[in-house]
Amino acid sequence: xxxxxxxxxxxxxxxxxxxxxxxxxxxxxxxxxxxxxxxxxxxxxxxxxxxxxxxxxxxxxxxxxxxxxxxxxxxxxxxxxxxxxxxxxxxxxxxxxxxxxxxxxxxxxxxxxxxxxxxxxxxxxxxxxxxxxxxxxxxxxxxxxxxxxxxxxxxxxxxxxxxxxxxxxxxxxxxxxxxxxxxxxxxxxxxxxxxxxxxxxxxxxxxxxxxxxxxxxxxxxxxxxxxxxxxxxxxxxxxxxxxxxxxxxxxxxxxxxxxxxxxxxxxxxxxxxxxxxxxxxxxxxxxxxxxxxxxxxxxxxxxxxxxxxxxxxxxxxxxxxxxxxxxxxxxxxxxxxxxxxxxxxxxxxxxxxxxxxxxxxxxxxxxxxxxxxxxxxxxxxxxx
Numbered sequence: 001x002x003x004x005x006x007x008x009x010x011x012x013x014x015x016x017x018x019x020x021x022x023x024x025x026x027x028x029x030x031x032x033x034x035x036x037x038x039x040x041x042x043x044x045x046x047x048x049x050x051x052x053x054x055x056x057x058x059x060x061x062x063x064x065x066x067x068x069x070x071x072x073x074x075x076x077x078x079x080x081x082x083x084x085x086x087x088x089x090x091x092x093x094x095x096x097x098x099x100x101x102x103x104x105x106x107x108x109x110x111x112x113x114x115x116x117x118x119x120x121x122x123x124x125x126x127x128x129x130x131x132x133x134x135x136x137x138x139x140x141x142x143x144x145x146x147x148x149x150x151x152x153x154x155x156x157x158x159x160x161x162x163x164x165x166x167x168x169x170x171x172x173x174x175x176x177x178x179x180x181x182x183x184x185x186x187x188x189x190x191x192x193x194x195x196x197x198x199x200x201x202x203x204x205x206x207x208x209x210x211x212x213x214x215x216x217x218x219x220x221x222x223x224x225x226x227x228x229x230x231x232x233x234x235x236x237x238x239x240x241x242x243x244x245x246x247x248x249x250x251x252x253x254x255x256x257x258x259x260x261x262x263x264x265x266x267x268x269x270x271x272x273x274x275x276x277x278x279x280x281x282x283x284x285x286x287x288x289x290x291x292x293x294x295x296x297x298x299x300x301x302x303x304x305x306x307x308x309x310x311x312x313x314x315x316x317x318x319x320x321x322x323x324x325x326x327x328x329x330x331x332x333x334x335x336x337x338x339x340x341x342x343x344x345x346x347x348x349x350x351x352x353x354x355x356x357x358x359x360x361x362x363x364x365x366x367x368x369x370x371x372x373x374x375x376x377x378x379x380x381x382x383x384x
Contacts, residue, residue, distance in 0.1 A: 006372035008380075011319075016361050016370040018322040019198055023365020024262065028254060032204070035250040045246050054249040055209075057256060062175070062183045064191070064211040066218035069244030070225050073172040073194025073208040077105040079224045079242050080168045080190040080210055081140065083217055086111050090139040095125040096330040097350040098144045102170050103331045106142070113340065114138070115332040117347040121290045123147060123303070123357075126349070127155035134159075140166040145174035145184045147326070147359075148200065148266075148300035149290060153179050153187045168192065172208075173300040175201050176263050180294050185211040190221075195252055200266070200300050201259050207248040265364035266299040269371055273302055273360065276375040285382045287356075301326060302362035306382070309358050315381045321374055324359045 006014070025032065039050060051069050059067035070076050086092060088110040094102050096115040106113045114133050119126045123146045130141065141160055143151040153169075160167050167188030171177070174184040175193050185191020195207035212218040220237075223230050228239035270289065280286045287305035291297045303326065306312055313323050330350040332342035344351065360374055 006369045006376060008373075008376055011373070013320065014369060014373055016321040016366075016373055018324050018359065018361050019363045020365060021197065021202070024258075024363075028258060031254045032251055035254050036204075036247055039247045039250045042246075046243055048246050050246045050253065051244060051249040054253045054256075057253060058193075058209060059211070061256060061259075062186055062191075062211055064183070064186050064213065066212040066215065068210045068212065068218060068221045068225060069249060070208045070210060070242040071244060072206045073170075073192055073196065074101040074105055075225075075240070075242040076172075076190075076192035076194070076208040076210045077101060077142065077168060077170060078108060079221055079240070080192060081105065081109055081111070082224055082239070083190070083220045084140060084166045084168075086139050086166070089137065091135060091137045092140045092142060093125075093130065093133050093138060094142045094331075095144050095146075095350070096332040096347050097123055097327060097353050098146060098170070098331065099172070099327070100331065100334075101172070102142055102144055103337070107337075111139070112137070113331075113337065115340075115342060115347060115350075117349045118353065119152075120349050120353065121287075122149055122151070123353060124149065124151035125156065127152050127159060130156065130159050134163050134165070138163065138165060140168055142168045142170050143188070144170040144172075145177055147289070147303050148174050148177050148298040150174060150177050150179035150184050150295055153182070157187060171211075172196075173199065174298060175199070176259060176296075177298045178296040186213065189214070190217065195248065200262060200298055201252065201255055203248045203255075204251045205245070205248055207244050207252065209244070262364040263298050265366075266302075266362050267297070269362045269366050270297070270299045270302050272371055273362075273375065277304070277378065280379065280382055286378075299362050301359040303357050303359045304378075305353070305356040306358060307356060308381075309356050312378070312381050313358055316374075316377055319373070319377050321377060322361065325357060326359055327357075328354055330354050 169191040171185035172194035191211035195203040224239035225242035228237040
């Protein structure tokens, strides 16, 4: 029988994973099996009706004119930059505190990465730092909606519009998040989603998608994902093999219908943490995620900031609570970007975040007992 509360004096080895896909998949297992078997029986494994249906359904969910399924969130960024002919000699501004793919995609196309520091409260690109980074070679900005919270898109869009820059939203962690009632991925020139299995909408393998509002951009992206061909063997440009498999589209169609329920569970878990830790924040012992009324945070991760981060992580691990550090080294200090000339102290907020952040379990299906165990031990550590 599942225990609904947590009693520290009667802890019988309750394990709290950072993520458990079991509670998500078990209730919809039959639906997923039927969807996968349907693709197998159709013999349509690349493209076809499952992909077309999924693209229509997710475009409707996001409020986007066009949706183009691709092979990963990384390829969504690469294809978006290719659609705007960004390459050698161009500069693209990205935040330093993000997953590697944001900057790696720029490098793969031969463009120059320009790193921007973040807002300490949201972890997102700080628009007040943008203007001084823009040069005559700047072609695009990639704001990241990190951990499920949108960046300050009005400020970013105003700056980019003034300078004629393309905006490629990295919404890999933020499907369903909103900024002033606008969905993540629909405010820039393109929006890039990831369906890696751990995402809020995760596939059963790799997958991604590009949201676009312009028909010509959408048509170009459709060609780019298929080696630049509009018709087989006739290539108007050089693209790549960026296609989303039908089996992923079929599984994602099933899961999309449950996404809002899972978002609400994440928000409920996050709300419980915020209520439980708010007094600790007032005492300066912890910094909690930003969740303001004009945004909808979908809590892909629930990330706190604490000065004794490493010690807290070890303490929680000793009590069978799994956590993660996203991200231990900001991108401007990664070895592969050393030639760009950044040093420690170049982007102080990104570097400080890397020293302080810790993600707590927030996944749908997290039990009350598990959540209360996390609360108990975080409080116990910080108050002692």
